[in-house]
Amino acid sequence: MDLMQILHGLLFDYTLRTVALGTAVLGLVSGALGAFALLRRQSLIGDAISHAALPGVVLAFMLTGVKGPLVLMAGAALAGVAGVLLVIAITRNTRIKQDAALGIILSVFFGFGLMLLTFLQRDPDARQAGLNHFLFGQAATLLEGDVLVMTLFGGIALGLLLLFWKELKLLAFDRDFGASLGFSMQALEVLITLLLVIAIVIGLQAVGVVLMSAMIVAPAAAARQWTDHLGWMVALSGLFGAAAGVAGTAISSLAGGLSTGPVIVLCISAIAAFSLLLAPNRGLFWAWQRRRRQREVFA
Amino acid sequence: MSASLEIQLIAVVVAAACALPGVFLVLRSMSMLADAISHTVLLGIVLAFFVVQDLQSPWLLLGAAAVGVLTVSLVELLNRTQLVKQDAAIGLVFPALFSLAVILISRFARGVHLDVDAVLLGELAFAPFDRISLFGLDLPHALVTMSAVLLLNGGLIALFYKELKLSTFDAGLAATLGFAPALLHYGLMTLVSITAVGAFDAVGAILVVALMVTPAAAAYLLTDDLRRMLLVSVAIAVASAIGGYWLARLLNANIAGAMATVTGIFFVVVFLLAPQRGMLAIANRRRRQRMEFAQSMLAIHLLHHTGRPESVEESRVEHLAQHIRWQPAFAGRVVRYAERKGVVANENGLLRLTEQGRLVAQEAMMN
Numbered sequence: 001m002d003l004m005q006i007l008h009g010l011l012f013d014y015t016l017r018t019v020a021l022g023t024a025v026l027g028l029v030s031g032a033l034g035a036f037a038l039l040r041r042q043s044l045i046g047d048a049i050s051h052a053a054l055p056g057v058v059l060a061f062m063l064t065g066v067k068g069p070l071v072l073m074a075g076a077a078l079a080g081v082a083g084v085l086l087v088i089a090i091t092r093n094t095r096i097k098q099d100a101a102l103g104i105i106l107s108v109f110f111g112f113g114l115m116l117l118t119f120l121q122r123d124p125d126a127r128q129a130g131l132n133h134f135l136f137g138q139a140a141t142l143l144e145g146d147v148l149v150m151t152l153f154g155g156i157a158l159g160l161l162l163l164f165w166k167e168l169k170l171l172a173f174d175r176d177f178g179a180s181l182g183f184s185m186q187a188l189e190v191l192i193t194l195l196l197v198i199a200i201v202i203g204l205q206a207v208g209v210v211l212m213s214a215m216i217v218a219p220a221a222a223a224r225q226w227t228d229h230l231g232w233m234v235a236l237s238g239l240f241g242a243a244a245g246v247a248g249t250a251i252s253s254l255a256g257g258l259s260t261g262p263v264i265v266l267c268i269s270a271i272a273a274f275s276l277l278l279a280p281n282r283g284l285f286w287a288w289q290r291r292r293r294q295r296e297v298f299a
Numbered sequence: 300m301s302a303s304l305e306i307q308l309i310a311v312v313v314a315a316a317c318a319l320p321g322v323f324l325v326l327r328s329m330s331m332l333a334d335a336i337s338h339t340v341l342l343g344i345v346l347a348f349f350v351v352q353d354l355q356s357p358w359l360l361l362g363a364a365a366v367g368v369l370t371v372s373l374v375e376l377l378n379r380t381q382l383v384k385q386d387a388a389i390g391l392v393f394p395a396l397f398s399l400a401v402i403l404i405s406r407f408a409r410g411v412h413l414d415v416d417a418v419l420l421g422e423l424a425f426a427p428f429d430r431i432s433l434f435g436l437d438l439p440h441a442l443v444t445m446s447a448v449l450l451l452n453g454g455l456i457a458l459f460y461k462e463l464k465l466s467t468f469d470a471g472l473a474a475t476l477g478f479a480p481a482l483l484h485y486g487l488m489t490l491v492s493i494t495a496v497g498a499f500d501a502v503g504a505i506l507v508v509a510l511m512v513t514p515a516a517a518a519y520l521l522t523d524d525l526r527r528m529l530l531v532s533v534a535i536a537v538a539s540a541i542g543g544y545w546l547a548r549l550l551n552a553n554i555a556g557a558m559a560t561v562t563g564i565f566f567v568v569v570f571l572l573a574p575q576r577g578m579l580a581i582a583n584r585r586r587r588q589r590m591e592f593a594q595s596m597l598a599i600h601l602l603h604h605t606g607r608p609e610s611v612e613e614s615r616v617e618h619l620a621q622h623i624r625w626q627p628a629f630a631g632r633v634v635r636y637a638e639r640k641g642v643v644a645n646e647n648g649l650l651r652l653t654e655q656g657r658l659v660a661q662e663a664m665m666n
Contacts, residue, residue, distance in 0.1 A: 043387040044331050051505070094576055096325070099386075100516045103330035104566060107509030111559020114506075115546075118553035136401070210338070210505075211398060217390030221383045258405060262398035269395035276382055284380055 015140075016253055019206075022142040022150055023245030023264060026203040029154035030212075031219035031241025032161060033199040035234045036192055038220035039172040044102055045084065045193075046216035049200045050209050051106035052083025054113030057134050057204075058120065069149045073201050076134075080197040083109055110209070137208030139249065139260035150202040157198040160191070161234075168192055169230055206245075207261040214265045215241060222272040225279035244268035302427045303548075309426050309442050310540035310558060313498050314510050316449035318536035319456055320490050321511030322529050325519055326467050327487075330512045331386065332371060335393035336488065337495040337504040339370040342400035344496065349407070355440070360496050367492020368485060370396060423501050423544075423554040441501045448497040452490055456529070459483070464525055502555035509559035510536055517562075517569040520576045535565050593633040596623060598642055598660035601652040614650045 011017065030046075037043055053076035060075025061067060083105045090101040133141065161168065170178030171188045179185045196216070203212050223237035248264030277284050324333050340363035347362025348354060370392055377388035426441040433443055456463065466473035466480045473480050491511070498507045518532035543558030550557070571578050600623060604613040612618060619630040634650065637643045642656035652660065 038383075038387055041384055041386060043384070043390040047331075047334070047390065090570065093578060093581060094520055094570065096516050096519060097328045097330075099328050099332075100325045100330040100512055100519075103334055103508050103512035104516055104563070106334070107505055108513060108559050108563030108566070110505050111509050111556040112563065113556070115550065115552045115556030115560050118556060119550045211394050213390055214394030214398075217387050218394070221387050221391055225382060255406075258402055262401040265394050265398040266402070269391065269398070272391055276377070276380070282382060284382070 016249065018144055018147055019139050019142050019253075019260065020246045020249045022147040023139055023206055023249050023260065024242040025147065025150050025154050025245075026199075026206050027215060027219065027241030027243070027245035027264070027268075028238040029157055029241075030199040030203050030215040031223070032158060032234050032238035033192075033196050034216035034218075034220040034241070035223060035230075035237040036168060036172055037196055037216055038224060039230075040192075043217045043220075044099070044213065045087070046196065046200055047213035048083055048087060048102045048106040049080040049197055050204060050212035052109035053077070053080045053201060053204060054110050054134060054209055055079050055116055056082075056113075058113050058116040062116065062120065069146050069205065072134075073149070073153070073204075076201045076204055077197050079109065079113075080200060081194065084193050084197070133208070134204050135208050136210060136259060137204065137206045137212075137261035139206040139252075139264070142206060146205060153198050153202050157195045160195060164188065164191060172230070207264060211261050211265045214268060215244075218265075218268040218272040219244070222268075222275035225275040225282045240268065240271050244271060303544075305427045305439050305442065306423055306554070307541055307544050309439060309445060309501055310423060310544055310554065311537050312442065312445045312449050313501050314514075314536035314540035314558070315533050316445055316452050316494055317498060317507055317510035318514045318532045319449075319452045319529060320487060320494060321515035321536075322518065322525075322532050323456075323463060323467060323487055324491065324511055325515040326525075329488075330508070331389050332374065332488070333491050333495075333511055334505075334508045335374065335389050336367045336370050336492050337499070337507045338393045339366050339396040339400070340364075340492055340496045340499065341504065342366045342396045342403075343492075344499075345400050345403045349403075360493060363496035364489050364492040366396070367495065368489055371485065371488045426501055444497050445501065448494055452494060455486070455490060459486075463487070467525075502558065506555040506559045509562050510539070513559075513562040513566050514539065517566045520569050520573040535562070539565055590633065590636045593625075593629075594637045594640065594642055595659060595663035597633055597637055597650075598652060598656045599663055601643065601650055602657060602660040605652060611649065616645070616648055616650060 034043075034046070037046060056075035056077070056079025057072045058075075059079070060071050064071050087098070087101045087105050090096050090104070091098050096104075167178065167183050167188050168191075170181070170183060171185055171192065175185050178188075200212055200216070203215055207215055219237040219241040220233075222240050223233045226236055227233050244264055244267040248267045249260055251267070252258040252260045252263040275283070278286075280286065321333075324330050343363035343366030344359050346366070347356070347359045350362075351358045373392045374385065374388045377383055377391065378385045383391065427439045429440040430437055431440045431443055432438070462473070462478050462483055465476070466478055466483050470480050473483075494511075495504065495507050498510070502510065514532040514535035515528070517535055518528045521531055522528050539558055539561040542561040542564075544554055546552075546561060547554040547557035569577065572580075574580060597619070600619075601614060604610045607613075613622065616630065616634055617627070619625055619634070623630075625633065634643065634645065637656070638645055640655075641653055642659050643650045644653055645651075
């Protein structure tokens with residue numbers, strides 16, 4: 001298959017187009033919101049949220065008996081928010097540091113979810129293959145309805161991001177100044193965390209619990225190297241995420257048998273590695289060259 | 300030995316082996332690094348498997364340990380470039396290596412008993428089927444491996460206890476004394492990697508983190524003594540292992556998941572009820588402080604008006620609400636508190652400062 005065929009497939013093959021659209025939306029939203037997480041040094045909170053979502057997904061199914069994306073996503077979002085709140089409660093009230101709090105929440109929530117999942121699966125009537133997808137994601141099974149839901153919620157998240165742009169910018173760069181202007185920084189923290197939860201939840205079905213955090217961190221880390229301007233960084237980060245989604249979908253459809261999630265993660269990691277090495281100004285390669293030139297001038 | 304007993308024994312050994320290095324992870328703020336390692340060791344296992352083509356080979360442990368150290372070095376390398384912060388560096392490195400491992404497995408290791416679900420989730424219930432004979436004894440493979448890991452962890456921590464303790468609490472001093480903190484750091488991370496590989500068969504990668512971090516964090520809230528913290532954390536981990544086994548049996552669910560759930564329950568109980576650092580203790584302390592402060596206010600107020608013509612009016616309980624601007628209910632609580640402490644005496648709704656109350660008021664005004 002050559003490039004034209006891939007493009008043709010992405011445009012005209014129904015399944016492939018749906019999957020590519022879905023992963024692009026997911027990449028865009030998680031990339032844009034990941035930029036804020038990175039700047040606020042909260043990169044790993046995405047990892048905790050995505051793991052914490054698992055029991056929410058299973059409980060939502062157990063309580064309602066419905067496997068539709070809306071119900072499962074609502075469950076995932078609620079559990080994700082509960083996880084973040086607990087991380088905050090632990091770090092605020094005890095001497096346990098954030099990394100340990102994140103570790104506790106992600107592993108205990110995940111273990112609890114796993115216990116519930118296996119508890120469900122022993123019942124042969126309710127063998128819930130759909131729930132398993134949340135572990136590693138199953139981008140190939142995305143349907144038009146799923147993509148529609150993802151787009152809707154992703155759109156809402158991005159809309160809110162734009163609406164509160166100025167305030168969130170203050171939160172990211174100068175919290176105290178923002179507070180002195182009379183903005184409720186705590187409310188904004190809640191807002192940005194909620195948006196992050198939305199981004200993660202819409203990605204779970206495609207990339208899975210385990211790898212979702214990469215979609216938050218890597219696009220943002222890549223974008224950070226290219227610009228010092230927040231607007232550009234968020235846009236680039238979203239763009240990188242979306243590009244990795246589409247490229248990962250195309251590659252995994254070419255090489256049959258590769259699950260899409262890990263391929264997407266490798267794509268975004270490659271973009272991040274390239275940016276770290278070669279981005280103008282900040283890139284490691286240029287820094288190395290600069291140092292060599294300075295040494296020559298000095299000698 | 301029955302299968303049930305064997306599973307519990309394995310669970311206990313795994314839990315203890317994880318809890319020991321976990322204490323240092325929590326104290327040195329490296330929990331998420333351990334999370335990263337517990338994922339990336341999969342890559343080491345896969346690569347070593349490609350070379351030796353044997354899933355039981357000890358080379359797999361070595362490969363995994365090597366990739367664990369590679370993970371730590373990559374994170375540190377990225378961190379040192381100052382292009383990204385440490386948390387972002389962790390978030391960049393481990394998904395990439397883990398994805399690589401998943402793809403390698405699905406591409407080249409199909410049909411082999413090496414599937415990603417098992418690596419991540421573990422299935423302790425199957426552990427007794429995989430047996431090995433040692434010194435004429437027929438033992439479960441996982442029990443032998445994890446006992447070795449437990450001995451290694453316990454032995455090395457005992458051997459380097461002083462060094463670990465110093466470099467954990469005062470890295471600067473440890474470096475000045477020539478303890479090579481970097482060496483200890485990488486040594487600890489190698490231990491974590493080996494533990495993660497040994498345990499992943501039994502409990503899976505993500506739950507290794509639960510057993511490492513959660514009991515240690517709970518122990519951290521219970522004691523200030525490192526030796527005691529190690530003991531408490533092992534005790535909680537072992538109790539979680541046994542409790543988790545029975546919970547899983549009750550629900551017919553995954554044992555590792557149930558073990559993680561029980562560690563979580565232990566943590567919540569400690570978080571709420573720990574004698575000094577628990578939420579309940581904190582709330583109690585805050586309430587007591589508020590009462591003490593209010594009592595001082597009350598004593599000062601009464602002292603101020605003692606012997607003055609308005610003293611009758613000012614000493615009325617109902618009046619306090621108006622004068623010090625307390626809610627009537629709060630004023631009532633303060634008066635009862637002060638009465639119990641013998642600071643004031645209530646004579647038919649009129650408050651009189653006792654001798655001790657006078658002292659309280661004077662002391663409060665001195666400060």
